[in-house]
Amino acid sequence: MGSIIQLAVSLVGVFVLARFGYQFRRMYLRSQVTTIPSIFFLFGTPLRFFVPNIPLINPINRTHWAVRFERYRQIQSSVFKTETPSKEHSSIWLADKMAIKTVSTNRKSWAKPIQLYKVLDLFGKNLVTTEGPEWKAHRRIVGPSFSEGVYKRVWDTSLVALEQMFQTEGLADLKPGEEIQIEDVTHVTMRLALVVIAREAFSFDMEYESKRDTNAKSLAGDHTMSAADALAVVSQSTLVKVLCPNWMYKIPNIPYVSERLAKIKDAFTNLDNYMLEMMADRRASSLAGEEVRSDLFDSLWRAADDNLDKQVDGETKWSFSDREVVGNTFIFLLAGHETNGHTMSFVFVMLALHPEKQVELLEHILTVLPRGRQPIYEDFQKLTHTMAVLYETLRLFPAVAVIPKVSTEDTTLKYQDIGGDNGIKTIFVPKGTDVTIDTPALHTNPLYWKDPLSFKPERFLEDYEKDAFIPFSAGPRACVGRRFAEVSNMVFLSLVVRDYEVVAIPRPGETEEAMRDRLVRAKPVLTLTPCGAVDLMFKRRA
Incomplete structure (x- = not known):
């Protein structure tokens, strides 16, 4: 029995090593296709933002904004690729105004990866979480x-x-x-x-020194907190709401956590109901000819x-x-x-x-x-x-350090070279390539500032x-x-x-x-x- 387990473990190990070997080779070959510099790391998004900066392992994490243009200066390019073994395509980072304008305005070739924003559909679809005709x-x-x-x-x-x-x-x-x-x-x-x-x-009749909301009593519905209180809690707790799965709100008696999550859930429910009731109330008032x-x-x-x-x-x-x-x-x-x-x-x-x-x-x-x-x-x-x-x-x-985009078709990007004669260069971008607009780097690019x-x-x-x-x-x-x-x-x-x-x-x-x-x-x-x-x-x- 022991030998069978050892054999199984060995086979799994060989498979994992072979898989990593294949992925690393694919990653290396990708890096040779274009002339822009490549940065390699083991971790993909979002894991890399929770791991410290480690050369060759995780050279880009959530502190990248403070580095601003320095990384681009070191590699002498306002455009670079990141390579991760697990990804089929390279990812491209941009601090070049020409390339960024193309990515931002050419909606035929570039789209917003809205799957990254679906967590913000907390109250319903919106301008941030939609794309195409719906947007x-x-x-x-x-x-x-x-x-x-x-x-x-x-x-x-x-x-x-x-x-x-x-x-x-x-x-x-x-x-x-x-x-x-x-x-x-x-x-x-x-x-x-x-x-x-x-x-x-x-x-909402919110005041700086008070969270009381005199508008709450005039709204229909059975509420457990005022509209202004609900708004204040929601405004401070969106990240918690996004990160915590629904089952966490059902776990009782966790010191501080359970009480905090219950308050957050209550605030989101109250604010949602307030807004729906306000809409119904205002429609009724408008139909009745009353001032809204x-x-x-x-x-x-x-x-x-x-x-x-x-x-x-x-x-x-x-x-x-x-x-x-x-x-x-x-x-x-x-x-x-x-x-x-x-x-x-x-x-x-x-x-x-x-x-x-x-x-x-x-x-x-x-x-x-x-x-x-x-x-x-x-x-x-x-x-x-x-x-x-x-x-x-x-x-x-x-306010927003990075803006993600994705190519919807095979396309090209032009950018200004900073490592040579400042001439215009062109790179090929395959369909499905993730692109990151690096705002702090663009804002401190010495070509423009x-x-x-x-x-x-x-x-x-x-x-x-x-x-x-x-x-x-x-x-x-x-x-x-x-x-x-x-x-x-x-x-x-x-x-x-x-x-x-x-x-x-x-x-x-x-x-x-x-x-x-x-x-x-x-x-x-x-x-x-x-x-x-x-x-x-x-x-x-x-």
């Missing part, structure tokens, strides 16, 4: 919901939320020259972003009703269900809350670490918004330097390489909420810097260099996220 239907309905009227309301709502923040955090009580330390700026900016999203997407609250959610369901059974792509018809209205509203919450909150945290860090840039920004703001004057929406276009600071921060800290690792907002006050700047993605699938984010961030940034100096203070025993390294540390989660508490001082200006 076009979503885009046609969702796009008009972002209008000039929406942006004006976002501006006013942002002013209210910021004033509430000043009161709650004690900034409003400071006299000139007095200062206060905020222990976690990211928590503050995330809360600000959530309040704006809650009010403008859902008309105007917000993004209202625009979506009206657009969906108006587009029922309209043709898309000739004969293809696509209706927009209530579930898809809810799904798209959730995606706006997820994208708007995370990206806005984290981006503003990074902005304040960069201004604190570069006081000379903060002074330049202040001087510009005062020409548009003298102290004591409340900003109006028409000031938005005048705040050019404020926008430049936002863009420069997004260049160095893009002078002194690319330095914080220089003034570069956006001049002509710049627009195809090399994609913080909101690129092509037809670029973020539809870009202006929404820019408007709210303009309010926050302009008024905070006008009235307060943002200062970085080393912790006890911490050197200036260590403080800088700590404050700019980040990690890709759902979006690029500051690591740890971001503590900054806010000093009232004279």
Whole structure:
């Protein structure tokens, strides 16, 4: 019996070794086909993002964003291949604007691998998780919901939320020259972003200092938490919901975990019911001729009703269900809350670490918004330097570090060579090849950006390489909420810097260099996220 087991184990071992040998040989032969450099590793996505950087084993993991263009510089190419034994095709990484523009705009040859995004169908299909004619239907309905009227309301709502923040955090009580330390700026900016999203997407009466929602009682249904409470929990727990399988929610009596998962499940259920009830309630009010609250959610369901059974792509018809209205509203919450909150945290860090840039920004703001004057929406276009600071921060800290694509047919890609005469080269790309748009590397490619690792907002006050700047993605699938984010961030940034100096203070025993390294540390989660508490001082200006 023992000899039979030994024989079986030996045969399995021989098979595994033979299989690995075949895969390694196939991988090596693939690497010889094209002229672009190859990087080899054992682990495929997503496993490699949880394994440390190990040369020849796992040279690319979740910390790759901090390396930015350095890997490309070392191999002297803005395009490279990654080879994994288990994959049939090479994967290609891009930090070249020409190749990225092709991949982003040529929808015939390139598609979004939506199977990677299906986990975000938590409330229903949406603009992020669809492709082809279905995506076009979503885009046609969702796009008009972002209008000039929406942006004006976002501006006013942002002013209210910021004033509430000043009161709650004690900034409003400071006299000139007095200062206060905020222990976690990211928590503050995330809360600000959530309040704006809650009010403008859902008309939830959320306030910065309170999670109470006065709108909850007017909605039908048997709820266990307010709409604002449910929204707050969902906004903080999407990653947990995505990663935890359904059976985990059924395991009782795991200390802390069971209670936490139960709260998350309860929040998602409540928010889902609230949105469906709101839609039914607003339809009924509209039919009765009553006034309906105007917000993004209202625009979506009206657009969906108006587009029922309209043709898309000739004969293809696509209706927009209530579930898809809810799904798209959730995606706006997820994208708007995370990206806005984290981006503003990074902005304040960069201004604190570069006081000379903060002074330049202040001087510009005062020409548009003298102290004591409340900003109006028409000031938005005048705040050019404020926008430049936002863009420069997004260049160095893009919310989404990588954008995946896949080739739908045999095709080619042109790119600019950086290792020779900077000429244009062409590579063949087989059907089914995974391609990664490397945003941090593109944003620091010295072909397009002078002194690319330095914080220089003034570069956006001049002509710049627009195809090399994609913080909101690129092509037809670029973020539809870009202006929404820019408007709210303009309010926050302009008024905070006008009235307060943002200062970085080393912790006890911490050197200036260590403080800088700590404050700019980040990690890709759902979006690029500051690591740890971001503590900054806010000093009232004279």
